[in-house]
Amino acid sequence: MLRMKLLAIVLFTAIICVTSVHAATEIICASTTSTENSGLFGHILPLFEKKTGIKVKVVARGTGAAIEMGKRGDADVAFVHAKEQELRAVQEGFFVDRHDVMYNDFVIIGPKDDFAKIKGIKSTVEAFRKISRTSQFVSRGDNSGTNAKELLIWEKAGIEPKGRKWYREVGQGMEKTQRVANEKRAYTLSDRGTWLATKDKDKLEMIVVYEGDPTLFNQYGVMVVNPEKHKHIKYKEAMEFVNWLISKEGQQAIASFKDSLGNQLFYPNAK
Amino acid sequence: MNSVVVSFNQALSLILHLDRELLSIILLSLRVSGSALFIAAAVGVPLAALMAFGRFSLRGLCVSLLDTLMGLPPVVVGLFVYLLLSRSGPLGFLALLYTPSAMIIAQTILALPIVASLSHSAIVSVDPVIAQAASTLGATPSQISMAVIREARYGIMSGIMAAFGRVMAEVGAILIVGGNIAGFTRVMTTTIALETDKGNFEFALALGIILLAISMAINLALNVIRRKGGTERQR
Structure with a gap:
C-alpha cells in the first residue's frame, strides 16, 4: 500500500514538474481568427523569430475582443481588420503607430x-x-x-x-x-x-x-498598445514586429503565403 | 459514420507516431489539470474535514454553498479569473494572464468545490461506530478525525477522480485565461476546439479519442491503487 502511494505521488510530481519553455523575449499579439486559422501566422512568425529572436504569441479572438485586449493592456500589439474601429482606438489614445499591412x-x-x-x-x-x-x-x-x-x-x-x-x-x-x-x-x-x-x-x-x-475591401492593420497607458508593454519589441511586417521582407513573407490549394490569401499593401 | 472510422484510424496513427508537438500538448494538459487537482485536493480535503468535524455557525450554509459551486460554468470562472489577472485588473501586476499558471488557477477554482463537497459527503457518511470505537480505545479528537477520514478515503478518492474528469474535459475557462497560444498554452481541449473551428473534424475527433484514452488510463491506474488498498484491508 505504501509503495503504491509513493508511486502515485512520484507520478503526480513528475506530471507537475514537466518543464515549460522560456523564450528570451516574447510579445503577445492580439489577432483575429482569420489570420490564425488560415495558417498565415504559422508561415510568417517563424521567419520573424529567426531573424530577431522575438517570439510572438498569438491570441486569436474576434477583432472587437482583440482591440479590447490591447486596451486593457493584455497584449503588446494588435493585428486586426476593422480600420474604422482601429483608427478610433488610436484616437482615444489606446494604441500608437498604426499601419496598413495587407488586404483581401x-x-x-x-x-x-x-x-x-x-x-x-x-x-x-x-x-x-x-x-x-x-x-x-x-x-x-x-x-x-x-x-x-x-x-x-x-x-x-x-x-x-x-x-x-x-x-x-x-x-x-x-x-x-x-x-x-x-x-x-x-x-x-x-x-x-x-x-x-x-x-x-x-x-x-x-x-x-x-x-x-x-x-x-478588407484592410488589415497592425498597431502597438500605447506604452503610456500600460507601462509593462514591450514597446521596443512590438515596434520591431510592426516594422518587420511593413518592411519589404515582411511584405514578401505575407505575399508568399499560400493555402494548401495554392491560393494567395493576403495581399501586402503597407505604405 | 465514415468520419468516425477515419478518426479512429487517425487517432491510432497519431498515438503510434507521437510527434513532439502533440506530446507537448498532452503533457501540458496533464500538467495544468494535475497541478489544479493537486492544489484542490490539498485544500479541499482539509476543508471537507473542517466542515465535517468543526462546530461553527453557518456550517450548513457553507456546505450548500460548496454544493452550488460544483455547478460553476467554466466560462464564468474563466471570465472571472481573466478580469482578476488582466493588466487592468487587481492582480495584473503578477503578469500571469495567458500563462499555464493562469490556467491552473482557473481549474483549481473549478475542481475545489467538487473535491471538497464530495469529500465532505464521504466523511459524514462514515459509520459512526468507527468514531465511537476509536474514542473507546482512548483516541484523541484529532486521532478520531484521522480514523474517520481514513475510512472515507475511497469516497474522497472518487471525489478527486470526478474533479479530474471535470478539469480534463473543460475548455471554456482555459481558453479565456490561457489564450490557446500555440506551443505555450495550447492543451488538448483547446486544440480540439480550434481544429473544429478550422473544419478538421476528423483530426479533432482523433484528438478527442486520445484524450478519452488518457483519462481512461489514469482512472484505471487509480482504480488499481484503490483495489490494492481494498485487498490489504481484508487481510
Whole structure:
C-alpha cells in the first residue's frame, strides 16, 4: 500500500514538474481568427523569430475582443481588420503607430442555385436589400471585423437587421457561420481567405454570388498598445514586429503565403 | 459514420507516431489539470474535514454553498479569473494572464468545490461506530478525525477522480485565461476546439479519442491503487 502511494505521488510530481519553455523575449499579439486559422501566422512568425529572436504569441479572438485586449493592456500589439474601429482606438489614445499591412476582400456567398438571384446585381447594398426581402442572412454576430463590415453595409442599405426573422446571428467564427448558412440555404458575408480555404473541405453547397465592389475591401492593420497607458508593454519589441511586417521582407513573407490549394490569401499593401 | 472510422484510424496513427508537438500538448494538459487537482485536493480535503468535524455557525450554509459551486460554468470562472489577472485588473501586476499558471488557477477554482463537497459527503457518511470505537480505545479528537477520514478515503478518492474528469474535459475557462497560444498554452481541449473551428473534424475527433484514452488510463491506474488498498484491508 505504501509503495503504491509513493508511486502515485512520484507520478503526480513528475506530471507537475514537466518543464515549460522560456523564450528570451516574447510579445503577445492580439489577432483575429482569420489570420490564425488560415495558417498565415504559422508561415510568417517563424521567419520573424529567426531573424530577431522575438517570439510572438498569438491570441486569436474576434477583432472587437482583440482591440479590447490591447486596451486593457493584455497584449503588446494588435493585428486586426476593422480600420474604422482601429483608427478610433488610436484616437482615444489606446494604441500608437498604426499601419496598413495587407488586404483581401469579402465576398457574398449563397446557395449553389442562387435562388434569390443575387448574381448580376450592381452594388453590395442592393444585394443585401434583395437578400433581406427574399431569403435569409446568417451573420457572424460576434463583433468581429467581418461582422463590423456587414453591419456597415446594412447601415448603408438603411436596414436594421437585428431581431428580424430573416436574420440569424450565430455568434461564431467565419467557418462555422458558413456551415450554418450552408445548412440553412442562406446567404452570408465571408472573407475570401476563409472561403477559399474551406469551401471544399467543408463540402459547402455554395458559390460566390457577389464580389469585387470597393465596399467589400478588407484592410488589415497592425498597431502597438500605447506604452503610456500600460507601462509593462514591450514597446521596443512590438515596434520591431510592426516594422518587420511593413518592411519589404515582411511584405514578401505575407505575399508568399499560400493555402494548401495554392491560393494567395493576403495581399501586402503597407505604405 | 465514415468520419468516425477515419478518426479512429487517425487517432491510432497519431498515438503510434507521437510527434513532439502533440506530446507537448498532452503533457501540458496533464500538467495544468494535475497541478489544479493537486492544489484542490490539498485544500479541499482539509476543508471537507473542517466542515465535517468543526462546530461553527453557518456550517450548513457553507456546505450548500460548496454544493452550488460544483455547478460553476467554466466560462464564468474563466471570465472571472481573466478580469482578476488582466493588466487592468487587481492582480495584473503578477503578469500571469495567458500563462499555464493562469490556467491552473482557473481549474483549481473549478475542481475545489467538487473535491471538497464530495469529500465532505464521504466523511459524514462514515459509520459512526468507527468514531465511537476509536474514542473507546482512548483516541484523541484529532486521532478520531484521522480514523474517520481514513475510512472515507475511497469516497474522497472518487471525489478527486470526478474533479479530474471535470478539469480534463473543460475548455471554456482555459481558453479565456490561457489564450490557446500555440506551443505555450495550447492543451488538448483547446486544440480540439480550434481544429473544429478550422473544419478538421476528423483530426479533432482523433484528438478527442486520445484524450478519452488518457483519462481512461489514469482512472484505471487509480482504480488499481484503490483495489490494492481494498485487498490489504481484508487481510
